[in-house]
Amino acid sequence: MALQALSEEVGYAAETIGLTKIYRTGTHEVYALRDVNLKIRRGEFLAVVGPSGSGKSTLLNLLGTLDKPTSGKIFIDGVDVSNLDGSRLARLRNEKIGFVFQAYNLVNRTSVLRNVELPAMVLGIPPAERRRKALELLRLMGLEDKAHRKPVELSGGEQQRVAIARALINDPALVLADEPTGNLDSKTGRSIFELLRRLCRERGATVVVVTHNLELAAMTDRIVHLRDGRIVREEVVEG
């Protein structure tokens, strides 16, 4: 309880304490994360970098409560998520967390607009309101003229922006993006990062982004370097 109060007081969007994740496959054990202590401020734009297999996606999945740690604690917005049951976790995810994955997981049967509206439908937001919000986000992404197209008719960069709009429809306090620019050209990648930065600056969102691209990572506030499941270095980006 004391930790929870403290976490709320200083306003961390997310905090991990001694976070450890071990994957057990047969007799084999993989330490995907070891004793990771990380405090992420509200409104911070944070990059997570590191070699393949260093634990970046594992960290993001744990922060997103999609997976459970082997040991250690995670606080989201001051709430100790290890104490929440499945349905409360699902609600917390839908209300507070926006996920952007490299595979956009867009539904090609329906329009771009409906794709963006989907998480708001799940929350039971009235149709007129969710439509207004979806259109506003598509405008922010420079995609208002594509609202009635099918995702499959859009370019990779445009689809990625649709996925970002969808991640933002419920005004998540925390946006988690796992290599959102992985298969985009460098100009589009840059514009996605500029957009994520604006989210932090203009909407007060907290954004954690995994990237292999150090040039893009330099556009964030802070870079956390992972290696073999540990934080080996942190850099505060100047300017």
Ligand SMILES: Nc1ncnc2c1ncn2[C@@H]1O[C@H](COP(=O)(O)OP(=O)(O)OP(=O)(O)O)[C@@H](O)[C@H]1O
């Ligand atoms: N479901 C799983 N079962 C067993 N081992 C896993 C599982 N998921 C990840 N691992 C292992 O945990 C370690 C960390 O994996 P993780 O996916 O977090 O790495 P990553 O930094 O995201 O790598 P990449 O840059 O390639 O995406 C790796 O050694 C990986 O093989």
Ligand SMILES: [Mg+2]
């Ligand atoms: Mg990964």
